[in-house]
Amino acid sequence: MELRARVNMMRCSHRLLCSLFLAAALFGVAAAATRRHDWDISYQFTSPDCVRKLAVTINGHTPGPTIRAVQGDTIVVNVKNSLLTENVAIHWHGIRQIGTPWADGTEGVTQCPILPGDTFAYTFVVDRPGTYMYHAHYGMQRSAGLNGMIVVEVAPGAAGDGEREPFRYDGEHTVLLNDWWHRSTYEQAAGLASVPMVWVGEPQSLLINGRGRFVNCSSSPATAASCNVTHPDCAPAVFAVVPGKTYRFRIASVTSLSALNFEIEGHEMTVVEADGHYVKPFVVKNLNIYSGETYSVLITADQDPNRNYWLASNVVSRKPATPTGTAVLAYYGGRRNSPRARPPTPPPAGPAWNDTAYRVRQSLATVAHPAHAVPPPPTSDRTILLLNTQNKIGGQIKWALNNVSFTLPHTPYLVAMKRGLLGAFDQRPPPETYAGAAAFDVYAVQGNPNATTSDAPYRLRFGSVVDVVLQNANMLAANSSETHPWHLHGHDFWVLGHGAGRFDPAVHPAAAYNLRDPIMKNTVAVHPFGWTAIRFRADNPGVWAFHCHIEAHFFMGMGIVFEEGVDRVGDLPPEIMGCGKTRGGH
């Protein structure tokens, strides 16, 4: 069914009609609605953690509104850029943009940025139910506050198609996790590009639904004048529950830097969804969640109803210098409880930040729900092995894949490739593996000399099956390796395996790949000193970024780009052009 619709869509010449046709073909005309949103992007003074800071907002707010839709709906977001001198682009994270690759919102890849004063209409179909998010995908703008959640419900009429969800709940909450700095994203970015690098430091606060509390509010000289602990922006988020009921918490992390551990004090969580795919349920006390990931968990309000409980997010994987982010689980119906009362206990502190094994176990436990598993192709047509290293290039600290640090071109690939614009990007294929892959010591400090910067894309045969193995390694400093959450645009991939140390292509595929019930995701963690293998089918015509979702890491070159079937992409909307080699009359 899906394939047929896609083929029809390829022959379609009018974009919006194609989208509608696709939606109609997949879900029946009656169910598909068009949901329109008008967003005005502007700077506003906000106080998410009680400290006043200029943020990039949607209709005056950060986070922006949650987009709610039903599977098969067409979403139209009219984005008006009311920033004064700054452009914008918004990525719909987890939405595959089948048939609408120009709506992916990735500046330099799928579109030119939206200029101040311009309005750009993002039109796309949400073809799968699940929990997703959106955020700016331009420079380090995501960190400035432009983010929010997308919730796609199962179509009411779809139950007969086997799309009924494999769990039940009485109520739902959305939880958007973030980290927050008092310094501007401009300062962060300029510091990262400086020689020597000026690091902004760990975040001042962790936010839950855009709310946190800077702990040194009045005692820090730097913020004394701009801090107001009674500001309504920083009142903690409150999640109401009724005793005995079961709730779905849809959780997304849009952090710039932090890997987080999320916990609801005293309440076990059953993990049921990851990145829009149903998980074989497993129970955790707390949930590790990396930037770009989403999960749904179920909890039952089965604790003492005469008090409230903390929601807590804690930094893991990096040595924490940021206090716990908190919100309140408020019991309604406890006779002696006020839903606004502060929980009487200290917030949960989370697991040991450096317990990598603990986090790897969660990664390995996350497999597909038996009734919803989509088996991967048994073999791949091509394997790309990507060594993730920290390098110095021209004095700057960079991240590189196989010694190539990625740079974005100024003409979007999608336009450059479709139109055959020469000189828009490096045409030489980037490396499929790294030198010395057979004996590389991922635990040692490596010189990684002769690293270069490049915007060369990986071009994939349309319809082919591609494996990518992400190999983590030691950083520039000894005994250091971080977690990198890699996010693929335009696809979900099967998570074939995670391992510690150096990946061995002669051993690990046979010994460690899960080809039976791997979960599909759009974002997956590569653990310290470890490797992660994924598989996907290159069947979505377009150009798609694949990168570490840590904002600073992508900014420093930790990403690549895939092209597949760009010749099958329909006529490009002129609105995505206007920069680089598509400037003015060119």
Next chain:
Amino acid sequence: MELRARVNMMRCSHRLLCSLFLAAALFGVAAAATRRHDWDISYQFTSPDCVRKLAVTINGHTPGPTIRAVQGDTIVVNVKNSLLTENVAIHWHGIRQIGTPWADGTEGVTQCPILPGDTFAYTFVVDRPGTYMYHAHYGMQRSAGLNGMIVVEVAPGAAGDGEREPFRYDGEHTVLLNDWWHRSTYEQAAGLASVPMVWVGEPQSLLINGRGRFVNCSSSPATAASCNVTHPDCAPAVFAVVPGKTYRFRIASVTSLSALNFEIEGHEMTVVEADGHYVKPFVVKNLNIYSGETYSVLITADQDPNRNYWLASNVVSRKPATPTGTAVLAYYGGRRNSPRARPPTPPPAGPAWNDTAYRVRQSLATVAHPAHAVPPPPTSDRTILLLNTQNKIGGQIKWALNNVSFTLPHTPYLVAMKRGLLGAFDQRPPPETYAGAAAFDVYAVQGNPNATTSDAPYRLRFGSVVDVVLQNANMLAANSSETHPWHLHGHDFWVLGHGAGRFDPAVHPAAAYNLRDPIMKNTVAVHPFGWTAIRFRADNPGVWAFHCHIEAHFFMGMGIVFEEGVDRVGDLPPEIMGCGKTRGGH
């Protein structure tokens, strides 16, 4: 000669050839050179007043390099935008852009902004000797550090044409005056647009050639961590002189807000040039200079050579909350003097900040040099009377002219008019005068209700003579009126007169206009509660902004736009397009 060249140029079809032809026609082929500059615009951390702040820099520096050229030269500045998410546009303040109206650098008027990654070549002829400046002309970007000076020398072979300068000197210095805030321009702009308005406050420092000293450097909690009094960026500027010699000081003010008084301790200054025009010399102890103005003064190093002296800039016209900006006049050759020594006296404090009469006297004293006066046309074809008021529109505080607060369109006028793009701007003519002009009390708080915002331009008959009378008035608060330095792009104008109180068209032209030897300028002050009358010939095909040079005031609507002879403008370079209605394939 000039007119003939211009007429030839109008028939010219190739832009660069036209410019070269114009230069050749005016000054002889031998004298005209092409001077190329490659500028990379980026954010850098700078410490102009010892406090670290992110600035927009040119090749890493703020201010940018002084452009030096000879009359008739062609200047080519290749501006590469290396900002991450922010566009840029640069105005060549005082250069009339005859035949190159698309190179004026005024975002929304003459070009679309330059996108990150793009390079835009500004090519123009400097047709007159004199002292000019350049600065960003986009949002409030000028305040972020993107500014510098332009010095155009008299062509060596031009002496016979009467262009020899009417004064002599032994050496020359350039002095660029500025004011400086620790808060970013984004915060300033967002605050101005807020309801209620959040005012950034008076500048923290005054800079001379980009150097100042924040007086509360280590004692201010907000800046303690980012302040370094030994940072080389904030070492005071030193101006070397040899005893007995005479020096030309070329002085420009690029302040965002402040009207300044400039003094060289113990040295009388002879004013000889204003905005590129020779002044009938007059001697001052100190010089009032408004944002957008340039002056040349001569001083003789005739004081005790065994000590140094202060250069000082002080705020006037607004109650000062910013300490004196200082630099050092260093005597070389005094036997007991070190050129690096601090002057032994306190820096000059300048005149009383609210002595308007003192400053008006300087305005009236500034008339054309007898040997270089260009007499104005005796009458005008049209008079536009512009009442400058502060208004509230939709809760926002705005500035308005005749109750119309100016907004910039997102399609540049030059492109929209040349191509006849409908809907790009308001076609209805804006008002030529204001309601109740015959009896308006400029000293009273006025309601000024029903003010509107508009981007409607004033369209002028090509070749006509236009008078504009700028009428100042009381602001929203009682007993308050500020000085507004109005700057006209694309022209010099004759300064016909200044007066106190309400301008009376039946009385003042006859009684107070100077038609004999008015100075020509591109920027002129409108004094508190007073009026200023100017005259110009609408003979430069293009679209030209005319606005208060206070960055916040233009941002809040204090400006208008003139169109003249746009049908005579040659083919527009495609590089100026790409925004608004010229976006993408449109």
